[in-house]
Structures are given as C-alpha cells and as structure tokens.
Amino acid sequence: MAAVRGGRTARPTLEQVAARAGVGRGTVSRVINGSPRVSERTRAAVEAAVAELGYVPNRAARALAAGSTDAVALVVPEPETRLFAEPYFSGILRGVSAELADTDMQLLLTLVRDRRERDRFAHFVSAHRVDGVLLVSVHADDPLPDLLESVEMPAVLNGRRSSGESFPYVDSDNAGGAQMAVEHLIGRGRREIATITGPLDMYAAQCRLDGYRAALRAAGRPEEEDLIAPGDFTEEGGRAAMAALLARRPGLDAVFCASDVMAAGARLALREAAREVPRDVALVGFDDSAVARHMDPPLTTVRQPIEEMGRAMARVLLRQIAERTADQPPVVLPTQLIRRGSS
Numbered sequence: 001m002a003a004v005r006g007g008r009t010a011r012p013t014l015e016q017v018a019a020r021a022g023v024g025r026g027t028v029s030r031v032i033n034g035s036p037r038v039s040e041r042t043r044a045a046v047e048a049a050v051a052e053l054g055y056v057p058n059r060a061a062r063a064l065a066a067g068s069t070d071a072v073a074l075v076v077p078e079p080e081t082r083l084f085a086e087p088y089f090s091g092i093l094r095g096v097s098a099e100l101a102d103t104d105m106q107l108l109l110t111l112v113r114d115r116r117e118r119d120r121f122a123h124f125v126s127a128h129r130v131d132g133v134l135l136v137s138v139h140a141d142d143p144l145p146d147l148l149e150s151v152e153m154p155a156v157l158n159g160r161r162s163s164g165e166s167f168p169y170v171d172s173d174n175a176g177g178a179q180m181a182v183e184h185l186i187g188r189g190r191r192e193i194a195t196i197t198g199p200l201d202m203y204a205a206q207c208r209l210d211g212y213r214a215a216l217r218a219a220g221r222p223e224e225e226d227l228i229a230p231g232d233f234t235e236e237g238g239r240a241a242m243a244a245l246l247a248r249r250p251g252l253d254a255v256f257c258a259s260d261v262m263a264a265g266a267r268l269a270l271r272e273a274a275r276e277v278p279r280d281v282a283l284v285g286f287d288d289s290a291v292a293r294h295m296d297p298p299l300t301t302v303r304q305p306i307e308e309m310g311r312a313m314a315r316v317l318l319r320q321i322a323e324r325t326a327d328q329p330p331v332v333l334p335t336q337l338i339r340r341g342s343s
Contacts, residue, residue: 012053020049071106072132072317075121077142079113082234086261087289088306092136092158095310103318105131112144126151132317134158140201154320156313156328160203168320168328170312174204177302177335178211179218181256181284184300184337186219190254190282194227196241196266198258205233208258208286227252231262238265246273253281254343260285260292260301263342267295282343297341304335 018025023042030038031046038046049055074096076083083089093109100107108130112118125133125148132154135144140161148155149167157169185193195212198205213223226248229241238257242265245252257263263285267277275281277297285292288303312331320328 012055014055017046017049017053017055020053021045069129069131070104071108071130072100072134072314072321073108073110073125073130074134074136075110075112075144076136077112077118077139077144078137080111082137083111085235086233086259087291088259088287089136091289091306092310092313095307095312096134096314097310098307099311099314099318105318118144122147125153128153132156132321134313134317138202139199140203154317154326156317156320158309158313160330162203165203165330168316168326168330170309170316170331170333171204172304172309172333173335174207174304175211175214177286177304177337178208178256178258179215180211180335180337181286181300181302182212182215183218184339185254185256185282185284185343186215186221188254188282188343192227192249192252193221193254193256194229194245194249194252196229196231196238196245196255196257196262198231198233198262200230205258212256231258233259233262235261235265235268238262239269240265242266242269243273246270246275254283255281256284256286258286260287260289260299263299263301264291264295277342284343288338292338292340295342300340300343301338302335303338305333309333 014025014028018028021028023046027038027042028046031043074093076089097107110121112121133148134156136158138157138159138161145155145157145161145167155167157165157167159171160169182193195209197209200206200209216223229245231237231241238261242255245255246269255266257266263283266283270277270281277283283299285299285301287306288301292299292301312333316328316331320326
C-alpha cells in the first residue's frame with residue numbers, strides 16, 4: 001500500500017517495487033517498458049509487486065529517460081480552407097487517430113501554410129518536441145521532408161514526391177484507379193473523354209493523369225491535350241477547369257476528375273452550361289468521399305481507402321520509432337471503381 005506523508009498519499013517508487021520483487025531497479029524498468037530480456041518468473045514477480053504497491057509509472061520521467069515525448073505530429077502544408085473543405089483530410093485524421101487510440105501517443109495537428117510557420121515548425125522538430133511526423137499532401141518542391149531527414153526525425157509521407165521516393169510512405173494505386181475510371185467511360189460508349197487533373201507538382205496528380213492516358217492508349221484512342229485541363233483539388237478549380245474544357249471542346253461527352261471535390265465543381269459548370277449528367281456528359285471522380293454520395297446524380301468514383309491509409313501511416317511511423325530505423329517498406333493500397341448514376 002502507498003505510504004501517507006504529511007496528510008498526502010506518497011506514490012510508491014521504482015526502488016520500492018524492486019525491493020518488494022527482490023530484483024534490481026533496472027529489471028523493474030525493463031518489465032514496465034515491455035522488454036523481452038526478462039524471464040517469465042521475474043516478470044511475474046515484478047508485476048505482482050506493482051499490483052501490491054499500486055505503483056503507477058511516471059510517464060513524463062519515462063519519456064525523458066527514453067528521450068521521447070509520447071507525441072507525434074500530423075502536418076498538413078495546406079491552407080485551413082482546404083483542410084476543412086476536403087473530406088480527404090478528415091478521413092486521414094480519423095484513421096491516424098484510430099490507430100493511435102490504443103497507444104500512449106498524443107496526436108498534434110499542425111498546419112504549415114507559409115514560410116513563417118515552416119520556420120517555426122523547423123525549430124519545433126529540431127528540438128525533438130515530437131517523436132515522429134506524419135506528412136500529408138506532399139508537393140514535389142516541399143522542403144519539409146528534407147528538413148525532417150536533416151534532424152533525423154522519424155517521418156512517414158502520405159503519397160510520394162516522385163517514383164524514386166526515399167522516405168517511408170503510404171499511398172494508393174492512383175494510376176490504376178484512374179485507368180479503371182477512364183476504361184469505364186470508354187466501355188459506356190463515350191467518345192470525347194476529358195480530364196481535370198490535380199496540381200501536377202503532386203505525384204498523385206501526375207499518376208492519375210498517367211492512368212487517364214494509359215486507358216486511352218489501350219483503347220487505341222488519341223491523347224488530345226485540349227481535353228486535359230489543370231485543376232487544384234478544389235471545387236472552384238474544378239468549376240473553372242470544366243468551363244475551360246467546354247469552351248474549347250463543346251462536344252465532349254465525359255470527364256474524369258482527379259478528385260470528388262473537383263467533380264462537384266465540374267457539375268456546377270455543366271449545369272450552368274445546360275449539360276445534363278449523365279445524358280450529355282458522364283462524370284467520374286476520385287476518392288469516394290461523402291461528396292460523391294450526396295451529389296445529384298450520385299457520383300461514380302474511384303474509392304481509395306482513406307482511413308486505412310491514415311491507419312497504415314500511423315503503424316509505419318510507430319514501427320519506425322520503436323525500431324529506430326527509417327528503413328520501412330512502402331505501403332500502396334488498392335483502389336476500386338464505385339459505379340453510380342453520374343456515368
């Protein structure tokens with residue numbers, strides 16, 4: 001039982017647990033931290049002493065001794081308007097939170113929107129105020145991965161900067177999903193199939209454009225540059241790109257959008273141009289977010305397992321922290337075409 005000192009209950013110490021179990025202080029520490037280098041008999045003795053004395057490990061002291069903070073940061077280098085408008089980010093956040101729920105790790109959500117905030121974050125991670133970083137929405141010229149590598153901070157990327165990505169990452173089959181979407185439109189008899197891309201400084205957007213082109217080539221269709229319009233993964237970007245496509249190719253009869261949010265914007269532009277979906281123009285998105293289900297008609301889209309991507313990112317990071325190595329294999333999750341009324 002805990003002793004009473006000055007009217008307050010004194011917490012049992014590690015030394016008292018060691019004395020009760022008849023082992024050294026270091027052995028108690030190894031048992032508490034889950035080390036396998038302890039015999040079952042010794043582990044049982046220590047656990048019995050912990051229970052008898054009511055010992056509770058001091059997490060702050062344990063973290064300090066281990067050089068850890070029991071916290072990881074989820075970093076989104078995007079404006080808050082995108083964070084709260086796009087279901088993708090909330091899906092990743094749900095997955096990460098669910099995977100960390102049974103651990104001692106705290107999750108810090110961090111927005112890095114400009115150079116000042118990037119410099120502040122650089123100081124934060126250089127001081128190792130977190131044990132690891134999950135980086136979402138990676139652009140090719142983003143300096144954050146190199147910063148994390150320079151301070152030897154465990155990190156996992158959501159997506160890749162290029163095909164030769166050296167960082168541990170979790171991604172989905174972007175090219176394969178896009179190819180399925182366009183093959184579906186070809187199979188529905190559509191002749192002039194356009195695409196609205198994501199920002200092409202993001203590898204995911206490049207891969208979705210590659211999938212669009214691969215489907216056309218496989219069907220013996222020409223790749224026509226005026227059927228490709230750049231977007232930015234926002235609703236307004238999708239609307240503007242769709243308007244530009246209609247202006248130069250008024251006869252187009254299908255559009256593959258690289259995100260559901262852009263497809264919602266494209267739908268607005270089609271409605272303004274008195275084009276009916278899917279009779280006049282078939283429409284397909286990417287993500288299978290709530291946006292897709294709530295559109296009228298419901299949106300055919302490519303489902304990527306967004307929450308599972310968040311879970312996988314957290315698992316890879318926890319392994320990296322525990323094993324103290326960045327040599328973690330990449331994870332690429334499959335995509336699936338979800339057929340609905342828009343196509």
